[in-house]
Amino acid sequence: MTIERPEWQKYQHEVAEMLSKLGFITKVEEEVPGVRAVHDIDVTARxxxxxxxxxxxxECKKWKRAVPKERVLAFSAIVADVGADRGLMFAENGFQAGAIRAARNTNLTLTSLVDFRQNTADEVAAMKVRGLQERITALENKFGSIWDLTQEERDKRIAQYIGPSGFLNLPPGHSAVMSPLLARLSQMKEALNFAKFERWPVTYWALDDDSPITVNAWPGLIYVTEETVATCERIYDQMVSPRGQVKDWRELQSQEMTELLTKIRQPKEE
Structure with missing residues (x-):
């Protein structure tokens, strides 16, 4: 005999699965401590x-009626008590007018599965893009600050640089040895800006290749950009505080990214 989940529980898992596809780490029915109490949360998304x-x-409401104001206010108190960045209430049969008014100008979103799929995927992508742009700018500033050091310290940092430089044929220690990496950072920002204005496909440049890769949608672009930015951050950290015997920046790139690029570059069979 097969025991099926009740409809309200299926609804929770459906919401969690959708958030997971957007890149969140989700848990169903998690206890979250707050300032005043421990709360049973239908779904958490990090x-x-x-x-x-x-x-x-x-909070998931698999109800046959519209959600009233009182339930929204109670949920708002929970969101505040656990210090959540955002609260989402899902209901497929809508919300009463008072509930909608109660959620205005707050960090609450009242939605349904269909509306969330249509409206929030782009919002999540935009949030990730803002984060990536901030990380790229921070990296550009870090590499730029090397030129504010004394000549001795600057030469030491440049000598410890193990990032890409081969396609400019520059020897280690050359003052322009970081130029290829800085060029890639600039190209990543440009690709993100093109995507924001729906100028698909966009061009992505891997750190070690002068042949561009075409990317057609947000998930792929965000993934390769996140991986490349993380590699550049490791290159900078290794340059400033060397750890271990790292000889080639490719050792700092994730295996998943290396495998993906290898697969993309493999010639297609006729």
């Missing part, structure tokens, strides 16, 4: 943007 962890808490 994501990191620009190095800052965010927590979204979700």
């Amino acid at each position: 994501i990191t943007s620009a190095g800052i962890a965010q927590l979204w808490v979700v």
Whole structure:
């Protein structure tokens, strides 16, 4: 005999699955401690943007009637008590007018599965893009600050640079040895800006290749950009505080990214 989940529980898992597809780490029916109490949350969704962890808490109402104002106010108190960055309330049969008014100008979103799919995927992508742009700008500033050091310290940092430079044929220690990496950072920002204005496909440049890769949608662009930015951050950290015997920046790139690029570059069979 097969025991099926009740409809309200199926609804929770459907919401969690949708958030997971957007890049969140989700849990169903998690206990979350607050300032005043421990709360049973239908779904928690966590994501990191620009190095800052965010927590979204979700309440799912698989009801046959519209959700009243009182339920929204109670949920708002929970969101505040656990310090969540955002609260989402899902209901497929809508919300009463008072409930909608109660959620205005707050960090609450009243929605349904269909509306959320249509409206929030772009919002999540935009949040990730803002975070990536901030990380790229921070990296550009870090590499630029090397030129504010004394000649001795600057030469030491440049000598420890292990990032890409081969396609400019520059020897280690050359003053322009970081130029290829800085060019890639600039190209990543440009690709993100093109995508923001729906100018698909966009061009992505890997760190070690002068042949561009075409990217057609947000998930792929965000993934390769996140991976490349993370590699550049590791290159900078290794340059400033060397750890271990890292000889090639490719050792700092994730295996998943290396495998993806290898697969993309493989010639297609006729």
